[in-house]
Amino acid sequence: MRQLAFIFIIYATYISLGLPDSLLGVAWPEIEGELHVAYSAAGIISMTIAICTVISSLQAIRITQKIGTGKLVLGSVLLTVIGLIGFAFTQNFFLLIVAALPLGFGAGAIDTSVNDYVAANLKAHHMNWLHAFWGVGATLGPIIIGVALDNHLSWRYGYLIIGSIQLTLVFILFFSLPLWKKYQQKVSKISEESTTSLxxxxxxxxxxxxxxxxxxxxxxxxxxxxxxxxxxxxxxxxxxxxxxxxxxxxxxxxxxxxxxxxxxxxxxxxxxxxxxxxxxxxxxxxxxxxxxxxxxxxxxxxxxxxxxxxxxxxxxxxxxxxxxxxxxxxxxxxxxxxxxxxxxxxxxxxxxxxxxxxxxxxxxxxxxxxxxxxxxxxxxxxxxxxxxxx
Missing domain, CATH: 1.20.1250.20 (MFS general substrate transporter like domains)
Known part of the structure; x- marks a missing residue:
């Protein structure tokens, strides 16, 4: 039962990874009209997220070896909450770029650390289902934005709703930290044995x-x-x-x-x-x-x-x-x-x-x-x- 609960948390984490990924394209026509920026400026936001994701992906395992996978995932989801709330309240394009930073850093660390855990500890079917749950999140994101817009609400409400979902996951991850302990010990053991440089x-x-x-x-x-x-x-x-x-x-x-x-x-x-x-x-x-x-x-x-x-x-x-x-x-x-x-x-x-x-x-x-x-x-x-x- 404990193992099933842990797998559910891992899947939920990957839904949360997919939720913000498809938001920008859906919300951008409303964002650029409200903030009066060029339509092509969305590329700057997406590039910022991508660059931060690459950086955090390369650092994720090093950080995992120091603080453990559970704490890294918890901190990373919290970063996405900060980014989403930043998008919801920002009043200018420059602050959108600032809000994109935690979104990217959070996504890269989640992607690498959770994939590493599943690859090392679970069977192949879990890896496929894990990425299917990313698809669930990526599908739900635009639906939430669409429902907000269809009800004559601002795109900001969509970001706030998704930020709230992420914040709920933060609390779940916080109380599930003991479940990651076994993997943390395993990572530490592997880290001590490994003398291989990057x-x-x-x-x-x-x-x-x-x-x-x-x-x-x-x-x-x-x-x-x-x-x-x-x-x-x-x-x-x-x-x-x-x-x-x-x-x-x-x-x-x-x-x-x-x-x-x-x-x-x-x-x-x-x-x-x-x-x-x-x-x-x-x-x-x-x-x-x-x-x-x-x-x-x-x-x-x-x-x-x-x-x-x-x-x-x-x-x-x-x-x-x-x-x-x-x-x-x-x-x-x-x-x-x-x-x-x-x-x-x-x-x-x-x-x-x-x-x-x-x-x-x-x-x-x-x-x-x-x-x-x-x-x-x-x-x-x-x-x-x-x-x-x-």
């Missing part, structure tokens, strides 16, 4: 390939988030409403796919699940590239189902691939690499699409998938040779 971890066989996988996978997701609707409208001649609905189906299929993948892990290994997922993803990209009309629905469903298990499975494979002693530091790099991918690749591709053609979208997506597939095969090949630490 530089040597970075140089470990396969780590670069793993980091590239995260850059291109999360970059692929971000590219679809940012440009998928534009591709459907400009290239496939769909209406804005239809394109938006197809992209929403893509989000839903990722969440559903992660729930299904959790059950699939009882039947097949992580390695096979990764390969199968990447093949489904490639088929989905090809379907979107060549399809028209209702076939596009199926194409984006396949892309979503293909994406579903990739990120959580790559995280969960880290201790097996590179050893539990190094997994915390490597997961920090992996989370940071993912944020680099989503920060750099979608805007870069946007420049290329503007200069050439939006028809290039499925070509780049296909290349990203092939890079993922190649990296996965090479990492497993090196693993089979016994070139990784245990």
């Amino acid at each position: 530089v040597s971890v970075w140089k470990q066989t396969g780590v670069i390939l793993s980091l590239l996988s995260f850059v291109f996978y999360v970059g692929l997701e971000g590219t679809i988030f940012l440009w998928g609707s534009s591709y459907l409208i400009d290239v496939k001649s769909l209406s804005t409403a239809t394109a938006s609905f197809i992209i929403s189906i893509f989000f839903a299929s990722i969440t559903l796919g992660r729930i299904i993948s959790g059950f699939i892990t009882f039947l097949i290994s992580n390695q096979k699940l990764l390969i199968i997922s990447q093949i489904i993803l490639l088929i989905g990209v090809l379907t979107v590239a060549m399809g028209k009309g209702s076939i596009l629905y199926g194409g984006f469903i396949l892309i979503g189902l293909g994406c579903a298990a990739i990120f959580p499975t790559m995280i969960h494979e880290t201790p097996r691939r590179f050893g539990k002693r190094n997994s915390g530091a490597i997961i920090g790099f992996q989370v940071a690499a993912g944020y680099v991918g989503i920060t750099v690749l979608p805007p870069l591709l946007g420049v290329l699409f503007q200069g050439f053609s939006m028809n290039l979208l499925p070509i780049f997506l296909g290349v990203f998938v092939l890079i993922l597939l190649g990296a996965t095969i090479l990492i497993e090949k090196e693993k089979s040779k016994g070139n990784y630490e245990q």
